[in-house]
Each structure stands twice: as structure tokens, then as C-alpha cells.
Amino acid sequence: MGSLDGEQKELINKLVNFRIQEGKKTRVRASLYQTFHRIARTDRDIIKLMVEAIDNIKPICEVKKVRRARTIYDVPGIVGRNRQQTLAIRWILEGAFKRRISYRISLEKCSFDEIVDAYRKRGIARKKRESLQELASDKRGFARFRWW
Incomplete structure (x- = not known):
């Protein structure tokens, strides 16, 4: 993993920092590398697959709540x-945790499955992205309240 550029190192650090619990960074990093080894067994480039999976999950637009004249609008x-990258990583990890709860298997296996599903443009994170995009397109009439 020594031949990574700056963006790829930043991506791995974000993954580790999102999954960290109780200050156990080494344990999370080891778990992440186990997930990467699982991906490496499929004869694919790990980092390219991860970057492509995150690119497939990145949202283009999102909805924010704006209060205007005692009414709250989704703008x-x-x-x-x-x-975009933060949301994509968060959704992939949420999808992995949901799989872990429902199937009662290891988090590394669930993370691997969610990353591969994101690469193939399906899975829990992709559904979340599509629902957000659909909501944003439904609420496009309120775009006149956007001032940021």
C-alpha cells in the first residue's frame, strides 16, 4: 500500500476514521485491511475498485431544510x-452494518459485499442515493428558496 497517491491515502484515512470506535484505530485499520484482502482474492485492483464504488454512490444533489415564513421547505x-465522498462512505458503512445485523456475519464480509455491490451499482447504499436523488427532483419547485 506504499504506492498510493494523496487522494487514495485520504480515502483510506476517511474509511478508518468513520469506522473508529472507542479510539481503537489499529483494530479498525486491521479490519479494513482484512476487507481489502478479501477484495484482493477476487483478482481486482483494490483501490480502483474502492474508488469506483464510491464514485457510483456519490450523490449529485441533496435536500436541506430551510425555514421561510413559518414553513419548513426541503430545498x-x-x-x-x-x-459527496463523505456521504458515499457513510452510506456504504451503514449498508454494511445493516447487513451485519440482518445476516449475523462478520463486518469484513458485509463491508466487502457492500463495496462490491456499490461497484456493480446496486445494494443498500445505492438505494439510499437513488431515494435522495428522487426526493431532490421531486422538491425542485422549492429551489427558489435556496440562497447558499
Whole structure:
């Protein structure tokens, strides 16, 4: 993993920091590398697969709540690049946790399955992205309330 560029190192650090619990960073990093070894057994480039999976999950727009004249509107807006990556990682990890609860298997296996599903443009994270995009397109009439 020594031949990574800056964006790829940043991506791995974000993955580790999102999964960290109780300050056990080494344990989370070892778990993440076990997931990467599982992906490596499928004869694919690990980092390219991970980047492609996150690109498939990144949302283009999101909905924010804006209060205007005692009414709260869901206003669609464009998402910044860092926020897109953050949301994609968060949704992939949420999908892995949901799989773990429902199937009662290891988190590494669930993370692997969710990453591969994201790469193939399906899975829990992809459904979440599509529902957000659909909500934003439904609420596009309220775009006039956007001022940010």
C-alpha cells in the first residue's frame, strides 16, 4: 500500500476514521485491511475498485431544510466534492452494518459485499442515493428558496 497517491491515502484515512470506535484505530485499520484482502482474492485492483464504488454512490444533489415564513421547505442543492465522498462512505458503512445485523456475519464480509455491490451499482447504499436523488427532483419547485 506504499504506492498510493494523496487522494487514495485520504480515502483510506476517511474509511478508518468513520469506522473508529472507542479510539481503537489499529483494530479498525486491521479490519479494513482484512476487507481489502478479501477484495484482493477476487483478482481486482483494490483501490480502483474502492474508488469506483464510491464514485457510483456519490450523490449529485441533496435536500436541506430551510425555514421561510413559518414553513419548513426541503430545498434541493448541489453537493460539494468532499461532502459527496463523505456521504458515499457513510452510506456504504451503514449498508454494511445493516447487513451485519440482518445476516449475523462478520463486518469484513458485509463491508466487502457492500463495496462490491456499490461497484456493480446496486445494494443498500445505492438505494439510499437513488431515494435522495428522487426526493431532490421531486422538491425542485422549492429551489427558489435556496440562497447558499
